[in-house]
Amino acid sequence: QLIGIWYISEWMAMGKPSTFQLVELGPGRGTLTEDILRVFKQLASVLSKCDVSVHLVEVSPKLSEIQAAMLTGGKVQPNPEDQSAYMKGISKTGIPIFWYRDIQDVPPGYSFYLAHEFFDALPIHKFQRTEKGWREVLVDIDPEVPDKLRFVLSPSRTPATQNFIQAEETRDHVEVCPEAGVIVQRLASRIEKDGGAALVADYGHNGTKTDTFRGFRNHKLHDVLSAPGTADLTADVDFSYLRKMAQGKTATLGPIKQREFLKNMGIDLRLQVLLQNSGDTATREQLLHSYDMLMNPEKMGDCFNFFALLPHHRLLHPDKKDKAESKSPLPPVAGFNELLLK
Numbered sequence: 529q530l531i532g533i534w535y536i537s538e539w540m541a542m543g544k545p546s547t548f549q550l551v552e553l554g555p556g557r558g559t560l561t562e563d564i565l566r567v568f569k570q571l572a573s574v575l576s577k578c579d580v581s582v583h584l585v586e587v588s589p590k591l592s593e594i595q596a597a598m599l600t601g602g603k604v605q606p607n608p609e610d611q612s613a614y615m616k617g618i619s620k621t622g623i624p625i626f627w628y629r630d631i632q633d634v635p636p637g638y639s640f641y642l643a644h645e646f647f648d649a650l651p652i653h654k655f656q657r658t659e660k661g662w663r664e665v666l667v668d669i670d671p672e673v674p675d676k677l678r679f680v681l682s683p684s685r686t687p688a689t690q691n692f693i694q695a696e697e698t699r700d701h702v703e704v705c706p707e708a709g710v711i712v713q714r715l716a717s718r719i720e721k722d723g724g725a726a727l728v729a730d731y732g733h734n735g736t737k738t739d740t741f742r743g744f745r746n747h748k749l750h751d752v753l754s755a756p757g758t759a760d761l762t763a764d765v766d767f768s769y770l771r772k773m774a775q776g777k778t779a780t781l782g783p784i785k786q787r788e789f790l791k792n793m794g795i796d797l798r799l800q801v802l803l804q805n806s807g808d809t810a811t812r813e814q815l816l817h818s819y820d821m822l823m824n825p826e827k828m829g830d831c832f833n834f835f836a837l838l839p840h841h842r843l844l845h846p847d848k849k850d851k852a853e854s855k856s857p858l859p860p861v862a863g864f865n866e867l868l869l870k
Contacts, residue, residue, distance in 0.1 A: 529563055529564075529566070529567050529798070530790060530793040530794070530795060530798065530863075531560070531563075531564060531642070531644075531727065531729075532563060532564035532565075532566070532567030532568060533567060533793065533862070534727060534793065534862050534863055535548075535550065535564070535640045535642075535725075535727075536567070536568070536571055536574060536575070537859075537862040538640065538725050538838075538842075538861070538862070539578070539640070540574075540859075541842070541858070541859045541861070542723065542839075542842065544577075544578065545578070545638045545723065546577065546578060546579060547578065547579040547580075547581075547637065547638060548578060548579075548580055548581075548637075548638050548639065548640060548724070549580075549581050549582075549583050549634070549635075549637055549638065549639040549640070549724075550564065550580065550581070550582045550583070550639075550640050550642065551582075551583040551584075551585065551631075551634055551639050551640065551641045551642070552582075552583075552584050552585070552641075552642045552643075552644070553585045553631065553641065553642070553643045553646045553711070554585065554586065554643070554644075554645075554646040554649070555584045555585075555586060555591075555595055556591065556595075556644075556645070557591070557594050557595065557598060558584075558594065558595035558596075558598035558599050559598065560642070560644055561582060561584070561595070561599060562598055562599055564642075565582070565599070565619055565620075565621050565623060566621070568580060568621065568623070569621040580623050581623060581624045581625070581626070582599075582619065582623055582624070582625040582626070583613075583625075583626050583628065583634045583635075583639075584625065584626070584627050584628070585628050585629070585630065585631050585633075585634065586627055586628075586629075587629050592615060592627050595627075596615065596617060596627075599617070599619050599620065599625055600617035600618060600619055600620065600625060601620055603617050603618060604616065604617030604625075605617065607626075612628060612633040612634075612635065613626035613627055613628050613633065614627055614628065614629065615627040631711060631714055631715075632714070636718065636721070636722050637722055638722055638723045638724050639718065639719075639722060639723075639724040640724050640725055640726070640727075641715055641718075641719075641724065641725070641726035641727070641837075642726075642727055643711075643726065643727070643728045643729070643730070644728075644729045644730070645729070645730055645731075646728075646730070647705065647708045647711075647728065647730050647732075647765045647770070648730050648731050648732070648762045648763060648764065648765050649760070649761070649762060650705050650707045650708050651705065651707060652703045652704060652705045652741065652763045653688045653692055653703070653704050653705075653706070654701070654702070654703050654739075654741060655688075655689060655692070655693055655701070655702045655703075655704070656681055656700070656701050657699075657700040657701070658681065661685065662685065662689045662693050663681040663682050663683075663684075663685070663689065664681070664682040664686040664688055664689050665679050665680075665681060665682075666679070666680050666681070666682055667679060667680075667753065668680040676753075676754075677753040677754075677756070678753065679753070688704075692704040692706060694772075699736075699738050700738065701738035701739050702738065703738075703739070703740060703741060703763050703764075703766065704766070704769065705763070705765075705766070705769070708765065708769070708770060708773070709769065709770070709773040710773075712770045712773040712774055712837070713773055713774070713775065713777075715774075715778075715837055716773075716774040716775065716777035716778045716837055717777055719777070719778050719837055719838070719839055720777040720778055720839065723839055724839075725836060725837060725838045725839075725842070726778075726836065726837040727834065727835075727836050728765070728767075728770070728834070728835040728836070728837075729786070729832060729833070729834050729835075730764075730765045730832065730833060730835075731762065731764045731765060731831055731832060731833070732764045732765030732766065732767050732783060732833045732835075733764055733765075733766060733767065733783075733833075734766075734767050734768050734783055735766055735767070735768030735769065737764055737766075740763050740764035741761070741762075741763045742761075742762060742763075743759035743760065743761050743762075744759060744760045744762065745758060745759040745760070765833075767782065767783040767833065767835050770835065774837055778837040778838060778839060778840065779837070779838045779839070779840050779842065779843045779844075780835065780836065780837055780838075781835070781836040781838065781861060781864045782833065782834050782835035782836055782864060783833035783834065783835045784833065784834055784835075784863075784864060785825075785829060785830050785832070785833060785834075786822065786823075786828055786829055786830075786831075786832035786833065786834060787822070787823045787824075787825065787829035787830065789834040789863045789864070790822060790823065790863075791823075792862070792863050792864065792865060792866055793862060793863045795819070795822070795823070799815065799816075799819050802815055803815060803816075834863060834864075836861065836863075836864065838861065842858070842861070843858065843861070
């Protein structure tokens with residue numbers, strides 16, 4: 529809900545454009561989009577003169593079915609082959625929804641992008657500094673044990689080593705996700721050209737961590753090389769790399785820890801309202817448990833980060849000589865500045 533409010537807050541700060549597209553990358557089961565659409569419905573009077581549409585970038589046919597059931601109640605139709613969207617429908621709240629396989633297929637236009645636990649699932653290259661210089665970490669068959677995989681270092685430099693290691697790198701072990709770099713470049717180009725903003729929420733660090741590649745199965749840590757294809761693989765997002773890949777086309781904010789972002793967004797006030805409105809103990813306990821999960825530094829509060837791409841003019845003042853009204857201060861970017869409740 530607070531992420532939904534973030535988009536509306538940015539839309540208002542940017543002068544309430546007459547249309548906006550909400551574009552989610554890898555929307556999972558569609559629950560986050562559903563929560564955001566509920567916020568849009570609650571604030572329908574604010575958005576009444578705005579033409580809102582939802583665009584989901586999803587490669588999995590199975591997940592797109594689950595999303596369609598969640599968001600439209602299953603009322604979707606496949607799109608003709610020559611169309612960029614492969615499926616379309618209308619949300620339960622009456623907003624058109626389209627599905628695409630690639631961000632390139634999403635039509636240009638004023639857009640708000642959302643990447644929640646998206647970048648951490650993309651493939652990475654791993655590199656190790658050695659006495660002979662940088663070597664890429666590769667996967668090999670273990671000669672000692674049949675059907676077992678092992679990590680090895682490349683005997684010499686690989687093309688990836690030459691292309692992805694920055695000259696100023698100080699770490700001894702580095703993970704690079706070139707696909708994330710390409711996607712951020714595309715997002716930055718689109719925001720620079722058409723306006724809007726992107727919000728990235730993910731596990732990550734600011735160019736400080738080294739070996740973060742791990743597997744999870746049934747919410748437990750799992751050896752990444754055993755039984756490939758049966759576990760979720762993840763690597764922390766290097767936000768310093770994403771910032772570099774934006775290539776100055778947009779301004780970047782963050783990463784800031786999830787608990788700071790949500791605190792700035794007014795989560796404490798929201799919790800109080802929800803607690804006051806909930807009649808039974810079980811609901812209250814569930815709310816407090818969820819709040820703890822999101823905010824506790826030991827849980828999601830510190831390991832999850834928020835990062836944003838915004839047009840430069842959103843943060844920079846126009847030249848004071850141009851217009852008298854340019855003296856009015858730019859509204860702060862919600863979530864990244866402390867919320868002052870008047």
